Amino acid sequence: MVRPPCCDKEGIKKGPWTPEEDLVLVSYVQEHGPGNWRAVPTRTGLMRCSKSCRLRWTNYLRPGIKRGNFTDQEEKLIVHLQALLGNRWAAIASYLPERTDNDIKNYWNTHLRRKLHGGGEGEGGGGGAASKPAAQRTASSSKGQWERQLQTDIGMARRALREALTSLDAVKPLPDAAVGAGSGAAADSPASSSSGASQCSPSAAGYVLSTENISRMLDGWARKGGRAGTGPATPGAAESASGSSPSEASEFSYGGTAASAAPALPSFVFDYETKPSVATPDQTQLSAIESWLFADVDGIDHHGQGGSFLDAAMDYAF
């Protein structure tokens, strides 16, 4: 039963991804779509294990990802959902389509857990499992199962989310800017502010965000002088992306200024992206959430609305 680790093969590279690897992976996924990760290393020549490729894609390269600067709204959602669902970060992440489960997990571990429990012990990281959430932890966290679990938890989740939004409303009545910031890279991401993503049509959001990601990557690399490492992680680095296109980038014809060059990169439209939310206007999305949450406030559980959001929520996840 003990299966050897998938990555213990000779010649499998570990550690931070290099710009070249990122571009190869993006290029591959662009062409073939995400999935069949097993084949990625062999077909791309990447000396990475399939897991690493998948992780890199889902946590970093995937278009539509917003990084850093969690808003109050997101924070509250995370807190409430964590209380309800426990450390099922993937499930929680499905409510925050622009955030990765890893990001949420990190944010929880580094900010929220401390914040909520004042350095208190045993909650969250270990505590999430230790202190049983309202929804009992199932042994499985697989997609299908947590989806079913979510279905059963949905009532509680709705209540909690509504509370979260309601309490937030008291502080800040969801102005457009806030809504945009709620999920919008527009508000707090220098990258987007410089690239004008917020001005793009909603349908192009995914596209723009994806190119932004690349832009960020490229800029990060440029700043590090092409040094391998976590350069792309440098937040808000895209403002100088233009004019700093590393030589490697040209090899892949992505251009160094991905964001500004977006229209010239039609091949970068990730049609196969499984999270339609990236192409959904943030405001619309939040409005949907809100209407769904408040649908039964007055005792009316509009099936249509609830259903639609539930469907949408499920769509986000898959």
Added chain:
DNA sequence: AACTTACGCAACCGCGACAAG
């Protein structure tokens, strides 16, 4: 200015579930 400590994030690891044969 140099050194130390704390923090944040990206990536790795191990396990379980699902699907195909």
Added chain:
DNA sequence: GCTTGTCGCGGTTGCGTAAGT
């Protein structure tokens, strides 16, 4: 129904950077 392969998730670690002394 069983075995094997692949995928996805959550926990944890290690490195780079910021903050403090």
